[in-house]
Amino acid sequence: AIDPEFEENRDIAEDHEGHSVWGPVEEPETLGIHGTHVAVDFDICIADGACLEDCPVDVFEWVDTPDHPESEIKADPAHEDQCIDCMLCVDVCPVDAIDVDPG
Numbered sequence: 001a002i003d004p005e006f007e008e009n010r011d012i013a014e015d016h017e018g019h020s021v022w023g024p025v026e027e028p029e030t031l032g033i034h035g036t037h038v039a040v041d042f043d044i045c046i047a048d049g050a051c052l053e054d055c056p057v058d059v060f061e062w063v064d065t066p067d068h069p070e071s072e073i074k075a076d077p078a079h080e081d082q083c084i085d086c087m088l089c090v091d092v093c094p095v096d097a098i099d100v101d102p103g
């Protein structure tokens with residue numbers, strides 16, 4: 001599961017489409033955590049898609065991640081600023097790849 005303390009335990013490695021990526025990042029097999037308010041651990045995501053289907057405000061978009069060992073697409077929190085903290089995505093992800101911090 002995603003580390004809920006990732007902000008303390010990781011450093012920002014890069015920026016992706018306006019959100020932070022928390023490292024380590026070593027493409028293609030290590031991709032880090034994308035987003036901060038809505039955070040997706042790309043190294044855990046298996047591209048189940050439930051988060052994209054269920055998010056009422058369409059926070060997520062698919063991004064291509066060729067040659068990643070878990071899946072070749074990932075749910076990117078492209079619009080994390082739109083999140084209304086319903087927590088549905090956290091509940092439906094089968095591998096607990098998502099952390100939403102309502103603060």
Ligand code: SF4
Pocket residue numbers: 038054055056057058059082083084085086087088089090100
């Ligand atoms: Fe979307 Fe709700 Fe998840 Fe926020 S908590 S990203 S609104 S499903």
Ligand code: F3S
Pocket residue numbers: 040044045046047048049050051052074075092093094095096097098
């Ligand atoms: Fe990935 Fe979980 Fe969404 S596996 S696609 S973050 S439901």
Ligand code: ZN
Pocket residue numbers: 016017019034035076077
């Ligand atoms: Zn991203």
